[in-house]
Amino acid sequence: MSVGPTRAVKPGRRGPLARRIPSVSLHHGIRRVDDYAWLRASNWQAVMRDPALLDPAIRAHLEEENAHTAAVMADTDALQERLFTEMKGRIKEDDATVPAPDGRFAYYTRYVTGGQHPLFCRVPRAGGEEQVLIDGNALAKPHSYFRIAGVAHSPDHSLIAYAVDTKGSEFYAVNVIEAATGKLIDQRITDNNGSLEWAGDGKSLLYIFVDDEHRPRKLFSHQVGGEGADVLIHEQNDPGFFLGISATQDRRYLLLSVHDHETAEISLIDAADPAAPPRLIAAREKEHDYSVDHHEGRLIILTNSGGAEDYRIVEAPAGAPGRENWCEIEPHRPGRLILDVVAYKDFLVRLEREDGLPRIVVRRFADGEEHAIAFDEEAYSLGLSAGYEYDTKTLRFTYSSMTTPAQVFDYDMEARSRVLRKTQEVPSGHDPSLYVTRRVMAPAKDGETVPVSLLYRKETKLDGSAPLLLYGYGAYGMSIPAGFSTNALSLVDRGFVYGIAHVRGGKDKGYRWYKGGKREKKVNTFTDFIAAAEYLAAQGFTARGRIVAHGGSAGGMLMGAVANMAPDLFLGIVAEVPFVDVLTTMLDASLPLTPPEWPEWGNPIESEADYRTIAAYSPYDNVRAVAHPHILALAGLTDPRVTYWEPAKWMAKLRELDAGESLLLFRTNMEAGHAGASGRFERLKEVALAYAFALKIAGLAH
Secondary structure (H helix, E strand, O other): OOOOOOOOOOOOOOOOOOOOEEEEEEEEOEEEOOOOOOOOOOHHHHHHHHHHHHHHHHHHHHHHHHHHHHHHHHHHHHHHHHHHHHHHOOOOOEEOOOOOOEEEEEEEEEEEOOOOOOOEEEEEEEOOEEEEEEEEHHHHOOOOOOOOEEEEOOOOOOEEEEEOOOOOOOOOEEEEEEEEOOOOEEEEEEEEEEEEEOOHHHHHHHHHEEOOOOOEEEEEEEEOOOOOEEEEEOOOOOOOOOOEEEOOOOOOOOEEEEEEOEEEEEEEEEEOOOOOOOEEEOOOOOOEEEEEEOOOOEEEEOOOOOOOOOEEEEEEEOOOOOOOOEEEEEEEOOOOEEEEEEEEEEEEEEEEOOOOEEEEEEEEEOOOEEEEEOOOOOOEEEEEOOOOOOOOOEEEEEOOOOOOOOOEEEEOOOOOOOEEEEOOOOOOOOOHEEEEEEEEEEEEOOOOOOEEEEEEEEOOOOOOOOOEEOOOOOOOEEOOOOOOOOOHHHHOOOEEEEEOOOEEEEEEOOOHHHHOHHHHOOOOHHHHHHHHHHHHHHHOOOOOEEEEEEEHHHHHHHHHHHHHHOOOOEEEEEEOOOOHHHHHHOOOOOOHHHHHHHHHEEEEEOOOHHHHHHHOOHHHHHHHOOOOOEEEEEEEEOOOOOOOOOHHHHHHHHHHOOOOOEEEEEEEEOOOEOOOOOOHHHHHHHHHHHHHHHHHOOOOOO
16 A cells, blocks of 8 residues: 655755654564654565556655755756766766786777766787777667676687676676677576676686575576576575675686675685586684685685684695695784785785785795885775786786875786886876875774874865865775775865765774674764764864765765764765664565674664664664754665665654754655666766755855
8 A cells, every 4th residue: 555745745945744654663572663664665676676666655755855855956056067067077088997918808998988888898919909899888778777797708708798787776687799799699697696707618607696685595507508497506595695706816716605794605616617516615604704716726715714803814725625724824913904815826916904004915926025015105095906817927906095096007026016007087187286185093982093084185274164074984894995086176176175084894904993893883983983073173174063974875874873973063964875774674684685784783683682782873763853964865766785765764754853954855866776876977966966965065055
């Protein structure tokens, strides 16, 4: 039965008021009333596949919210257009990646002027004409939403597989084409998650199947061009774990991974014989995380076993990979977090972070000699690009800072020399000397210090008069790099200070930094962000009430929490696809990500302690009758990760209880999911809206 608003409400400044229909639940003897549960579509699985099936009353409410946001932000339409034009002007429209060699070809992506989607191309390594393998713009034409994932060429370079999502719901369909002709030869795979790997024969394509709850449930082997049923390699029946497929650098093995955010179990699949039973490396053990590469008959394993909180590296025979045969080759060193390991034929490369900054370390297998690649700026981002090849002395990496556009280097691991292959071009111009990047440490309430990366123009007065946009995430161990953002310049050039608070819940200061911001310690994420904001105000970078907080997804939870905990500290909040109805979601085991998320947040179904912990901070459950900051919340209708109804309910409750006169705005992209609008320029329109909101409330919308 459809339900919805009881009356038409003129939007005005306050916005539409949703109807209150109490829904009562009882857990652990605790009674909870949810007045806006009706905004969750009962047929949400069907809506993910076909948005037209959304309950008309819910659609009407979302469209009313969208109309209200458009009306309130109408006075910034010209500003949004200028912001969009600026940000688009900083993108090289015909940009291309540096070709990555693999055998007789080198593969890359490029864009055409005016094009929204990439072209996937290759050139003969010895020289010759470009071949466009996939034209994303042509494929996207019939669709309002379009995204390509999982592009993979077969080992003999004759076939190209790629996955396509045309709803934003991340249910991908897989196409296989002949590389030489572009002829479509197979499109029988559906309900894929974008993960594809070729076996050694160049005909068997392994893929992950997702079920109606959008859970990666099965690994299949598909015979391209065949007519028989796909072969089931593995079925994962525990909804609390994800299923993944990848390959070792030498492609000798495919890696079947069963994992959540803190536990891993990996099995080897012989790339030459994918039908053979997978060989388990180490059985699943709670909070034992590991990853695997292969080198000349031995596995290289990055693991946190043996109390190695920040990870160590061991090796084991590929034929006998059990933990009893693990031999340490790089010990654990507290405070030095090893992030990634890649095994080339002659060199072992690791990416690590210490004191909040990354570095690359190269070790020669022959004699164990190693050296580091590091940089001198206060804050920067460094990334590895493993490439396709195993027998190579060339390592590709990317460097950027908040003032330095991204640079791609090819590094000769033997000669220890580097060649700059590409510098990110900013067509409208960028002078790094006009900007300052800083890294400061904000004292937290418990004696810890929170790293904060800052960017501002040299002439910006640090006397408390500048507005500041502070970004935060703080979940799943994900660290936010202090990299170059062309979009942020649109705020910085208008007088904003731009900051990133590296709060607990990420791994910016090691694995302990992650553990210190999850489950029963989750509140540290929120208090760290508040401490960072207060410190920046005290140091004159901004002032209380001049700070716009920004976060998305799990970072949107952070936004909702700080809006509740310190509403007078923040001028505004920008919450993109915000995970704000935490308790309801963690109580609903039917949702795609709920069971795998229990290790991160706790399981309130089975544990009263977890229930009470989550209830104490869940943003939706803790909205109070106070004057809130200005808030802009953004959602995607077909988002399978953070469902649209979370911010919809949150905004309804904010409107019900708000005691101030702030703007409370909510916009749902009715044709997109978690990643927002598809296409590199359409996404900029959403950024322009968020930045126009920040400038509007800061009094700079001119």
